[in-house]
Amino acid sequence: MELALDELTAASPEAGNACSLENYLLLPDHTMDARIAAARQKLGSSTILLGHHYQRDEVIRFADFTGDSYKLSRAATETDAQYIVFCGVHFMAESADILGCDGQQVILPDLNAGCSMADMAEISQVEACWEALEKLGLAGETIPLTYMNSTAAIKAFCGERGGLVCTSSNARSAFEWAFARGKRILFLPDQHLGRNTGHAMGIPLEKMVVWDPWALQGGQTAAKLSSSRVLLWKGHCSVHQRFLPSHVDAVRDKYPGIQVIVHPECRWEVCQKADALGSTERLIALVEKAPAGASFAIGTEIHLVNRLAKRFAEQRKRIISLEDHGCLCTTMYRISPQHLAWALENLVEGRVVNRIQVRRNVKHWARVALDRMLEVKG
Secondary structure (H helix, E strand, C coil), X not given: CCEXXXXXXXXXXXXXXXXXXHHHHCCCHHHHHHHHHXXXXXXXXXXXXEEECCCCHHHHCCCCEEECHHXXXXXXXXXXXXXXXXXXXXXXXXXXXXXXXXXXXXXXXXXXXXXXXXXXXXXXXXXXXXXXXXXXCCHXXXXXXXXXXXXXXXXXXXXXXXXXXXXXXXXXXXXXXXXXXXXXXXEECCHHHHXXXXXXXXXXXXXXXXXXXXXXXXXXXXXXXXXXXXXXXXXXXXXXXXXCHHHHHHHHHHCCCCEXXXXXXXXHHHHHHCCEECCHHHHHHHHHHCCCXXXXXXXXCHHHHXXXXXXXXXXXXXXXXXXXXXXXXXXXXXXXXXXXXXXXXXXXXXCCCCEXXXXXXXXXXXXXXXXXXXXXXX
16 A cells, blocks of 8 residues: 555555554563564564664664664665564665665564654655745756655655755765755755755855745745755754753863764754764764773764763763753654564564555655765765
8 A cells, every 4th residue: 555645655465464563562671572582583584673873772682783774774785684674763764665675675663753854854845945946947056965864755856856865974975966066955854964064065154045844935035045055954853953052061061071072963053062073873983983081972862872881881981962861862762672573573473564665656766866875975
């Protein structure tokens, strides 16, 4: 059954006979461990389990591979596993299906595990934006780029119009690629990554204007749009947006000499105060390469921060969240041991539940955008 609104299917050929999820959700987390392990053993090499860095410990401990969304999608395509169980969020499972081989099936244990940032760029709104740019005679000189954290429909939109997908680690290279082909960039859906990337390239802030999809003509004048170098979609990560410049000041006062490292999805003002910024993989690498006894305040999701703190405790590395209360990705947290056990035990019984399948025409153009990304360095 294909769902026209989000370009994917989430159904199993035998979904009606599936074990009841409600029965699993009544049970405590720790009672799932043995069941998950047993199901993994029965499924063997037919199934690969992927765990995103932000996933909770109770789930990621069972992962065959851990990493960011693109790294995990690539890992899945390099195996001959028939089933890919993606413990992440919706757009990540879509990307795995787009990049996957024929015959592979992608499963998202909880269909409610979405991404607020990806949801901020709805395809009809993006199409309306493009139509407005066409009326102003600006679309022909604009290259659409989308962050990996976007729906398959948005990736396909960019692919069909000469654009590509980027990650936080190769965003600058993607910008350089786009500027070699057009006057300006329409960057979706995270304004902060776009602004931080453009600023690092020397683009003045006033030349990077925000397109508000809820305002007439994006809330901008024709002159402003025409003179812009980057059109930033008004979207953000609900986790990284919570970090504030005051958090940087407070942590430096409390821990003199601490290094502040943040993800480029954070606000520009926060990134300007930080010692370093980078993708999830780069943040991990910075901690790994630091000498024993180093101290870090990290501006990213709390599960990753806590995991790093435990991992490097023996090296006396102090690793804390930039914000005292920590920032939790609530949608990622929806993938629970109960959901994972439910999905795996259904597979053992020959039932595929919560399959994520991108429609063929959307998959084609999204794959074009992803393949173009491979052309750029980063």
